[in-house]
Amino acid sequence: MTLANGWEMVIGLEVHTELLTKSKLFCACENHFGSEPNTNTCPVCLGLPGSLPVLNEVAVDMAMRIGIALHCTIAPSTFHRKNYFYPDQSKDYQISQYDLPINSGGYLDLPDGTRISIERAHMEEDTGKSTHVGGSGRLAGASSSLVDYNRCGVPLVEIVSGPDIRSALQARAYAAELRGILIATGASDGRLEEGSMRFDANVSVRKANEAFGTRCEIKNLNSLRSLQRAIDYEALRQIEVLEAGGSIRQETRHWDENLGETSTLRVKEDADDYRYFREPDLVDLAPSDAWQVAVREALPPMPAARRTGLLAHIPEPTGPERDAVDVVVDLDLDDYALGAIAGGIAPALAIARASNEVAAGIENRANLSVDAFTATLTMEQSGALSATQAKTVLGDILESGGSPEEKAAQRGYEQLSLDSLATTVATFIEQNPDEWNRYREGDEKLAQFFIGLVMKATKGQANGKAVIAELQRRR
Amino acid sequence: MTTALSIARDVNAGERSASSVLAASLAIVAARNEELNVFLHVDYEGATAMAAAVDERVAQGLNAGPLAGVPIAIKDNMCQTGIPTTCSSRILDGWRPPYNATVIDRLIAAGAVPVGKTNLDEFAMGSSTETSAFGPTRNPLDPTRVPGGSSGGSAAAVAAGMTPLSLGSDTGGSIRQPAALCGVVGMKPTYGLVSRYGLIAFASSLDQIGPFAATVTDSALLLEVIAGHDPRDTTSLPEPSPVLVAHVNDGVAGKRIGLVRELVEGADEDVVNAVNSAAEALRAAGATIVELSIPELRLGLSAYYLIAPAEASSNLARYDGVRFGLRVNGDDVTAMMEATRTAGFGAEVKRRIMLGTYALSAGYFDAYYGQALKVRTLMIDAFRRAYDHVDLLLGATTPSVAFAFGAKSHDPMAMYLSDVFTIPTNLAGEAAISVPFATGEAGLPIGVQILGPGRSEAQLFAAARVLEIADGRP
Amino acid sequence: MAELTRSEVAHVAKLARLTLSDEELDLFTVQLGKILIHAQDMSALDLSELLPTAHPFGLVNVLRADEVRPSLDRDVVLAEAPDAHEGRFAVPRILGEAP
Numbered sequence A: 001m002t003l004a005n006g007w008e009m010v011i012g013l014e015v016h017t018e019l020l021t022k023s024k025l026f027c028a029c030e031n032h033f034g035s036e037p038n039t040n041t042c043p044v045c046l047g048l049p050g051s052l053p054v055l056n057e058v059a060v061d062m063a064m065r066i067g068i069a070l071h072c073t074i075a076p077s078t079f080h081r082k083n084y085f086y087p088d089q090s091k092d093y094q095i096s097q098y099d100l101p102i103n104s105g106g107y108l109d110l111p112d113g114t115r116i117s118i119e120r121a122h123m124e125e126d127t128g129k130s131t132h133v134g135g136s137g138r139l140a141g142a143s144s145s146l147v148d149y150n151r152c153g154v155p156l157v158e159i160v161s162g163p164d165i166r167s168a169l170q171a172r173a174y175a176a177e178l179r180g181i182l183i184a185t186g187a188s189d190g191r192l193e194e195g196s197m198r199f200d201a202n203v204s205v206r207k208a209n210e211a212f213g214t215r216c217e218i219k220n221l222n223s224l225r226s227l228q229r230a231i232d233y234e235a236l237r238q239i240e241v242l243e244a245g246g247s248i249r250q251e252t253r254h255w256d257e258n259l260g261e262t263s264t265l266r267v268k269e270d271a272d273d274y275r276y277f278r279e280p281d282l283v284d285l286a287p288s289d290a291w292q293v294a295v296r297e298a299l300p301p302m303p304a305a306r307r308t309g310l311l312a313h314i315p316e317p318t319g320p321e322r323d324a325v326d327v328v329v330d331l332d333l334d335d336y337a338l339g340a341i342a343g344g345i346a347p348a349l350a351i352a353r354a355s356n357e358v359a360a361g362i363e364n365r366a367n368l369s370v371d372a373f374t375a376t377l378t379m380e381q382s383g384a385l386s387a388t389q390a391k392t393v394l395g396d397i398l399e400s401g402g403s404p405e406e407k408a409a410q411r412g413y414e415q416l417s418l419d420s421l422a423t424t425v426a427t428f429i430e431q432n433p434d435e436w437n438r439y440r441e442g443d444e445k446l447a448q449f450f451i452g453l454v455m456k457a458t459k460g461q462a463n464g465k466a467v468i469a470e471l472q473r474r475r
Numbered sequence B: 001m002t003t004a005l006s007i008a009r010d011v012n013a014g015e016r017s018a019s020s021v022l023a024a025s026l027a028i029v030a031a032r033n034e035e036l037n038v039f040l041h042v043d044y045e046g047a048t049a050m051a052a053a054v055d056e057r058v059a060q061g062l063n064a065g066p067l068a069g070v071p072i073a074i075k076d077n078m079c080q081t082g083i084p085t086t087c088s089s090r091i092l093d094g095w096r097p098p099y100n101a102t103v104i105d106r107l108i109a110a111g112a113v114p115v116g117k118t119n120l121d122e123f124a125m126g127s128s129t130e131t132s133a134f135g136p137t138r139n140p141l142d143p144t145r146v147p148g149g150s151s152g153g154s155a156a157a158v159a160a161g162m163t164p165l166s167l168g169s170d171t172g173g174s175i176r177q178p179a180a181l182c183g184v185v186g187m188k189p190t191y192g193l194v195s196r197y198g199l200i201a202f203a204s205s206l207d208q209i210g211p212f213a214a215t216v217t218d219s220a221l222l223l224e225v226i227a228g229h230d231p232r233d234t235t236s237l238p239e240p241s242p243v244l245v246a247h248v249n250d251g252v253a254g255k256r257i258g259l260v261r262e263l264v265e266g267a268d269e270d271v272v273n274a275v276n277s278a279a280e281a282l283r284a285a286g287a288t289i290v291e292l293s294i295p296e297l298r299l300g301l302s303a304y305y306l307i308a309p310a311e312a313s314s315n316l317a318r319y320d321g322v323r324f325g326l327r328v329n330g331d332d333v334t335a336m337m338e339a340t341r342t343a344g345f346g347a348e349v350k351r352r353i354m355l356g357t358y359a360l361s362a363g364y365f366d367a368y369y370g371q372a373l374k375v376r377t378l379m380i381d382a383f384r385r386a387y388d389h390v391d392l393l394l395g396a397t398t399p400s401v402a403f404a405f406g407a408k409s410h411d412p413m414a415m416y417l418s419d420v421f422t423i424p425t426n427l428a429g430e431a432a433i434s435v436p437f438a439t440g441e442a443g444l445p446i447g448v449q450i451l452g453p454g455r456s457e458a459q460l461f462a463a464a465r466v467l468e469i470a471d472g473r474p
Numbered sequence C: 001m002a003e004l005t006r007s008e009v010a011h012v013a014k015l016a017r018l019t020l021s022d023e024e025l026d027l028f029t030v031q032l033g034k035i036l037i038h039a040q041d042m043s044a045l046d047l048s049e050l051l052p053t054a055h056p057f058g059l060v061n062v063l064r065a066d067e068v069r070p071s072l073d074r075d076v077v078l079a080e081a082p083d084a085h086e087g088r089f090a091v092p093r094i095l096g097e098a099p
C-alpha cells in the first residue's frame, strides 16, 4: 500500500517463538501443547516457595541455532528478572535476558533482497494461560478467570528487529521468512495457530526522511494476515490523527480481528517499572567456542539458500516457476524436488509436481518416499504415464502409500514397464536389422513398423510415445 | 546432653533405639515448648515412623547412617513434603509443600529424624524472632530475653536440649547471631556448599543453610551430611561434601589468625573481653595472632540492607493469593493480590519489600542497588587481601549478649545493627562459625566468631574446637 | 541523594502490591528514609572502577539435560489453591492484559 501525502511507515517486529524442547526452560515438566490443564506443572514452574530454576541445555542450543541463522553474534549472557504482578506469571516475575542477550546484532534478508536488521534474539520463559469466565469469554466483561500453568516456563526466544520495515506487506514478508528460518533450524514448529509464534508490532509513521514518530505497540498478533491488517489499520489511524493536527500517544494497542481495528490497551507510563535485576538463582551463560562451532556446523541450509539452490537448476525461471520454488521451500519439500532432479527428472517438472501435487497432500507426505516420487516422474517423463495419470498416481500414493507401478495398475494405467519396453524394442531391432538400419538412416516411417510390432507383442499395453523415445535413444 | 555423634553410634550399635531417643526428645519438647514457643509444628507421626524405620534397618543388621536416630529440628523455611511450612508468616498459614528440600532428603537418607518445624522471624527477616506471626520464641537460658534471629527457634531447640541438632539459614547472620545468644555452635557455610533447593528464599545470593549443635563436632557431622553438590541448585558448588569431622581436632598450631578491629568495635565490654581471651586461647594453642583492620567491613550493613531487600522484594512477589497460601478476596485480581499481601505480611516484611522495591526501581537502581553490588566487590577484595596474610579472622558474633523483648523491635536500624559483625561474610559468600566462649552480663553466653575464606570449613571447625576445649567443654 | 518523600513511598507500595494506611505511610517514610541515609556511606565512594558482584562465585554454564520427568499430581497442586475450577486456578476478574 502506498501512503498519501508522502507518509511512510516505520515498523519493528518483536517475534516470540516457542522452542521445540522436550522439557521446559527451567524444569523437567513436559513442553507440550494441548495437555489437560495444569498437568505439566511442578514446584519450579508453579513458582512454589523454595523451588529453583535450572537451565535447559537444548534450549540454549536452539537459541544459538536461531542466532546463527540470523547472522547474530553469540556472546556471554546473563538472565534477569522482569518483575510484574500478573496471575499467569507464576512467580510474579519473568526470567528473561536483558542487557546481555545470547544473540545480538544480526540481520535477515527478505526474498526481494531487502535487509532487515536483527537487534537481538534472547531467551526467556513463557507465561501460563488464562481463560475468562462470564461476559463474552473475553477479558473485558469477564467475571472471573481460570489459569493453566502448562505453558508457564516453556522456552521462548524473542527476536527483535530493527525499525527497518516500511510497509505492512514487508512486515508480513519478514514474518513469513523468519518463520521459514525458525522451522529450518529445527528450533520451532512455526505453528501460528497453536501460538508457537506470536508477533508484536511497533508502528509509527513519518514523512520520508524525517525523524521517527511516536510509536504504538500492537500486542499478540497471531497470524500473518492479522499482522498485515493490523499494521495497515494502525498506520492509517496515526496518519489521520496527525493530519487532523493531533499527536500520537505512546501506548500499547490491541488488535480486534473481527472489527478490523486496533484500540488502546494501556498507556505507557511509569507504572511500567519492571525493576530488572540479575536473576540470583542462575549463573552466567557462556557457550564455549566448540559448542558454537558444533551448532553452526549442524545447521541445515536456510530457506534463502535453498531457494537459490533450486532456482539454479532452472536456466531462466518464469514467475510461476519462482512461486513454485517458494512453495517447495516454505513447505520443506526440497527433498522431493532435489531427489527427483538427481534422478534425472527435468527440474521444472520436479519442482512443479512437488509444489502442486505433493503440497496438496502434504499431511500424508510420510506415505510418499522421494524414490516413489522420482519413479512416478520418471514414468511421466518417459511417457509411460501421461501428465494427468502421473498426478493421479501421486495423489493415490500420498493417500495410501505404495509404488507408482501398483497405483497405475489399480487405476488401469498398466503399460509396459520401461525396462521391459526397452527389452522388447531391443529384441525387435535384433530381429529386423534391415528395418533398423533404414530407420537409423532417417526413414521415420519405420518407427510405425516397430511400434506395430511392440503393440502386437504387448497386446496394446505399450505407449507409442515411449517406443519412439526408446528408438530415438538407441538411434 | 547426649551428642548426635554418640546417639548415632549407639543406635547403629543397637545399644539404644531411635524410638527411645525420639521419645526422650519429644518429652523435652512437651515440657518446654509451650513456654518457649520453639516449634510451630511437631510431626509426631512422621518422626515416629522414621525412628521406627531406623530401628528396623539396625535390626536387619544394616548401617542406618551417620545420623542414625538423631532427632533434628528444622527451621520453618525449608520444605518437607506434606508438613505445614509457614516461614512464620500468615501468608503461608496452612500451606503444605508437595516436595522435600534437598537437605531434608539428605537428613532422612543419613538416618536423622526430623521432629518438626521451628519458629523464625517472618521470612527470616529479623534478629530476634520477634517478627514471627506466631509469637516470639523465648531464650531457653533466660525466657525474658530473645533467642536472636532469624533462626531463633532452631537455636533454642538445641539450647533447650529438645534436639541435639537443628538446621537454620543464614542470610546476614541468622544462624551465628542466635547461636551466640543461645550459647550453641552455629555455622554459616560457604555459599553454594549446601543446596538451597527447598529453602524458601529471602535473599537468594546470600541465603545459606547451616547447622546448629551443642558441640563443634556435632556441627561438623551435620554439615558433612547436608553439604555437597546438588544439580537442582545451579549455584551449588560442583564438588562433593568435604571431610570435616576427621579434622575437628587438627588444632591451630602454625595458623595465622587476624583479630579484626572492625569485628569488635562498638561491642559491649564483656564481649570485647571474651574475644580477647579467645585470641589468647588460640595463641596458647600455637596460632599466631595478628591485629588488623579491614575498614571496608563497615560498609557491609549499608550494602546488605539494599541487596537483601531488593532480592526479597522479588522473591516474595509470588505470595499473591493465586496458587497457594492465604487469599483475601477483592473485586478484581489486582485488588485480591493487594488485599492478600497487605493482610498476609507483617510490618518488617513490608518494610523490606518496600525498601527493596525502591532500591530496584527506575531512577534509583544505580545509586542504591548498583552501588551496593560494587561495595560487595570491594568487600570480597578486602577479605581476599586479608587472607593473603592470615588463615582465619577472629571477632565477635554480636555486639551484646541476648537482649530483652522489645529492646530493639521499635527501631529497625537498631535491630539491623545486631548483624553488623556477621553480614560481611554473607556478602563475600564465605564461611564463618560462632562458638560459645565465656559469659557476659547476667551469666549469659557470648559468641566468638571465626571467619575464613570460601571452603575453609574444616579449619573453622578445628579453630572452634580449640576454643570449645579452652572454654571447658572437652 | 534527595530525601525520600511520602509520595515516593506510596508509589513503591503500589508497585509492591501493598496497601498502606496513612500512619504506615508516615512511619515507613521516616524509617526507610533513615535506612537510606545510612546507605549514604556508600554513595560517597567512587566505585566507578569496580564491577558489581551479583553472585559470590563465578560459576558458568550450569545446565541440565533436556529430559522430561513426571510432573506433580494435579489434585495435589490444586488442593493447595485458594480456589480452583475445572482443573484450573480460579482468580477474580483480570482487569488488564499482561504488560
Ligand SMILES: [Mg+2]
Binding pocket: A096, A124, A158
Ligand atoms: Mg519479552
Ligand SMILES: [Zn+2]
Binding pocket: A024, A027, A028, A029, A040, A041, A042, A043, A044, A045, A046, A153
Ligand atoms: Zn515444571
